[in-house]
Amino acid sequence: MLERMLSARRAPLHSDEAEVEDDESKTRKHISFAMRASTYLTRLGYLLPCLLLGVVLSCIILISTWSRRLACAPSSDAASRFSFFGFDGPDSDFGSLGVPWCRSKHGKTVQWTSKDLLKGLEEFVPIYEKRPIKNNMYGMGFDHSFGLWFMAQWLKPDLMIESGAFKGHSTWVLRQAMPDTRIVSLSPRHPEKYLKKGPAYVDGNCTYFAGKDFVDFGSVDWRSVMKQHGITDLSRVLIFFDDHQNELKRIKQALKAGFQHLIFEDNYDTGTGDHYSLRQICDQFYIRGGGHSCFRDSDEARERAKRKKFWEKAVDTDELCGAGEEWWGVRGQMRDNFNHSNKDISYTEHFMNSRFVESVLDVYWELPPVAGPSLTHQSRYDPARVSSPIVEDGRFGLFQRLGLGRLEPFVFNGYTQMVYLQISEQES
């Protein structure tokens, strides 16, 4: 029922102008037909044409109230966001902004398709429902749990390394994807500590560098850890970062150790977040959706001001730009370590950082949100700044069929553009 409503709305709301035009032409057709009919029918007397005209007039009234109803904002928050922006969202109505991304060396991409993602979703929902940590506040929600699980089971690594475990939810997700594969987990506080207070997950086949044994990813002697775990081919190792550290720093550390497959949980958009992220690093004028204007009277400023009212994480130009109009990173800062350590960088430094990352990037792939906001009711990220969801708005039947409707809405609120990278040293 709702699906029918949504798909019925989808077409007319696609473009307000088209809708108006369409209705006018319909009306015109009715009138000319009525006129022709009435001319013909005058010969037969006045009663019939009057009746016909009456029918046509009620048609016109019906059509116009119907279209007004469609154009009116429905009561719920999410719905009003849609009637305001239309369903087509991302590409068409974000003007100069659009969806940003990172350029890779040769334009290589991933092997999996949206069909594979859909199949994956169907398999993952029942797994997710059995998760030990039901309310993972400050940790991963559904979208990223799915992304991590999907990529781990697709890539089938010989070893999985995670940095930033919290209560162990992501360790559990990795374990669901690969039941027999060793995990190495780095986290200042051991997940077992959380067991005293409530649900947590400690894995039986995981080497923990945690608690008193904690070592930061950049300080681990990876050569000896690989030897201990019988790993000779570093291209068979998958690293998952959810430690809120500067991602440029992490990429350099991973390259130095020889790792190639990285997933970053938090890939914040420019102007947001607590650490320098891939999206921020790549943000340049030559990338679609990249490079920003701090001019208060620009199209971008107007678009931002408008969208900020609807999406919690959207930032307006005042929030985006520092005092000297620094838009890159977060107001010209390269943030690190949960925003505890920040460094002002010049545009030149930022630009050099982006060129460096491009020079080592073989693949850049952002996990799409699992479903459109009219289905998940998320209100945090702006759909115009993310790729098209796996289950698109309007596909309520599919959303239900996949079991996504059974999940509590808050699990859809944590999407921050999780990204998968393949990296390698620059070829000389």
Ligand SMILES: C[S@@+](CC[C@H](N)C(=O)[O-])C[C@H]1O[C@@H](n2cnc3c(N)ncnc32)[C@H](O)[C@@H]1O
């Ligand atoms: C957002 S939480 C991780 C959530 C987790 N992956 C999950 O499944 O929900 C960030 C974690 O990073 C840890 N952390 C802080 N500094 C770190 C560092 N330098 N290396 C690794 N982990 C770190 C924090 O203690 C915290 O447990």
Ligand SMILES: *[C@@H]1O[C@H](CO)[C@@H](O)[C@H](O)[C@H]1NC(C)=O
């Ligand atoms: C560790 O992995 C091995 C091999 O897959 C398995 O036999 C064993 O049961 C696992 N141990 C735990 C505690 O999960």
Ligand SMILES: *[C@@H]1O[C@H](CO)[C@@H](O)[C@H](O)[C@H]1NC(C)=O
């Ligand atoms: C991040 O740190 C800066 C100081 O460098 C501070 O001005 C800012 O308010 C902090 N932001 C958040 C969200 O904590």
